[in-house]
Amino acid sequence: MALNKRERGLLIVTISAIVLGGNYLLITRLAKPWQNVRLQTVNASQQLQEMQATLQHAPEWQQEFDKLRHDLGEKSGKFQQTSDVLKKLQEVGTTAGILPKEWRPMIAEDKGVYRELPVSCRFESTIDSLVKFLYGLQTSSGFMNVQELQVTAQPDNPTILRSDIKVQALAGKSGGPSS
Numbered sequence: 001m002a003l004n005k006r007e008r009g010l011l012i013v014t015i016s017a018i019v020l021g022g023n024y025l026l027i028t029r030l031a032k033p034w035q036n037v038r039l040q041t042v043n044a045s046q047q048l049q050e051m052q053a054t055l056q057h058a059p060e061w062q063q064e065f066d067k068l069r070h071d072l073g074e075k076s077g078k079f080q081q082t083s084d085v086l087k088k089l090q091e092v093g094t095t096a097g098i099l100p101k102e103w104r105p106m107i108a109e110d111k112g113v114y115r116e117l118p119v120s121c122r123f124e125s126t127i128d129s130l131v132k133f134l135y136g137l138q139t140s141s142g143f144m145n146v147q148e149l150q151v152t153a154q155p156d157n158p159t160i161l162r163s164d165i166k167v168q169a170l171a172g173k174s175g176g177p178s179s
Contacts, residue, residue, distance in 0.1 A: 069113060079171040082117045092140060096132035098125040117169045124160055143170035
């Protein structure tokens with residue numbers, strides 16, 4: 001069967017339209033997943049670059065961390081055990097003129113790089129000696145912090161104060177950095 005010129009033209013246009021329409025439908029359906037894959041690839045490469053930049057800073061950060069750990073060990077080297085904290089409290093208390101009633105060590109907590117050594121104290125003092133004691137704790141070497149403080153006046157002598165205090169000292173861990 002012979003096709004005339006007009007029928008051949010229509011056949012070519014029809015086949016071209018079907019092929020182009022099919023390709024258009026196929027490409028639009030595949031383009032969306034490929035767009036998502038491309039975005040994920042771009043995001044992953046950005047994250048990789050950021051991680052590589054972070055890893056390049058790791059040695060200097062490790063040096064700073066080791067320096068801070070060493071400095072913490074020097075500053076709080078005075079406190080290795082709870083008994084060292086008790087000695088310091090008694091020393092500051094004697095200097096301030098307080099009368100100790102009870103010094104109670106509490107359970108030490110390990111925080112990774114350092115340890116917390118809490119101590120609970122009960123004593124009697126005047127307002128002046130209490131202020132001197134608290135000032136002495138604040139200015140003493142090492143890391144000591146007053147966590148709780150309760151002060152009550154004695155009923156028979158209001159110039160004498162009964163104080164309950166919880167002090168927490170930080171102690172550096174001995175030994176080098178763990179890798």
